[in-house]
Amino acid sequence: MQVILRQIGECSVRRAEPRDLIPVMEINLKTLPEHYSDYFYESLLAELPEAFLVAEISGKIVGYIMCKTEYGFSNFKKLGFVKKGHVVSIAVLHEHRRKGIGNALVEESMNGVKSKKCDELYLEVRCSNNEAVTLYEKLGFFIKQRLKSYYRDGEDAYMMAIEFNY
Numbered sequence: 421m422q423v424i425l426r427q428i429g430e431c432s433v434r435r436a437e438p439r440d441l442i443p444v445m446e447i448n449l450k451t452l453p454e455h456y457s458d459y460f461y462e463s464l465l466a467e468l469p470e471a472f473l474v475a476e477i478s479g480k481i482v483g484y485i486m487c488k489t490e491y492g493f494s495n496f497k498k499l500g501f502v503k504k505g506h507v508v509s510i511a512v513l514h515e516h517r518r519k520g521i522g523n524a525l526v527e528e529s530m531n532g533v534k535s536k537k538c539d540e541l542y543l544e545v546r547c548s549n550n551e552a553v554t555l556y557e558k559l560g561f562f563i564k565q566r567l568k569s570y571y572r573d574g575e576d577a578y579m580m581a582i583e584f585n586y
């Protein structure tokens with residue numbers, strides 16, 4: 421059964437299903453220079469469906485977010501080993517931006533990773549990507565590190581993270 425997590429006007433945010441992966445890959449190809457194998461999408465959906473979400477308008481997928489979980493050193497606690505959610509990729513089709521869809525995707529995926537008892541959520545974003553950095557900052561993420569030449573074209577990334585308190 422499809423559960424709608426959030427409605428923003430005519431746009432519904434819900435968990436992705438296997439049949440959504442092709443349109444998700446198409447949005448990724450159109451909107452971002454970082455691409456992944458079919459297998460990687462399938463494995464993220466299998467491993468963390470709670471935080472692999474799509475935004476849909478009249479049956480058309482217009483945005484997605486996909487995440488994974490990892491164990492590692494805390495971005496917040498000294499000497500802490502924690503369970504972390506990692507936003508692998510998020511995008512909204514250009515014609516549907518600035519309507520609150522990106523915000524809803526991140527907020528709902530935060531609920532998803534919290535349901536898996538993650539202590540933190542983090543991501544990397546191009547330092548030049550002001551839209552995305554602003555979105556994450558508004559949601560409470562902090563820039564924790566600058567990762568030199570993180571991207572294949574040599575651009576640096578900000579590593580941004582948010583801590584959850586239960």
Ligand code: ACO
Binds near residue numbers: 543546552555
């Ligand atoms: N200029 C300034 N601030 C912006 C802009 C912009 N163009 N777009 C979003 N923001 C900020 C604003 O503060 C906005 O709130 P407001 O509209 O109330 O002012 C807030 O972000 C939320 O905006 P949304 O409408 O919820 O975001 P949107 O649906 O437009 O999606 C996204 C944002 C996903 C970053 C979109 O611009 C996009 O798909 N970009 C291309 C792909 C991309 O860069 N993805 C992120 C890469 S990093 C990663 O994947 C981990």
Ligand code: ZN
Binds near residue numbers: 506507
């Ligand atoms: Zn990453």
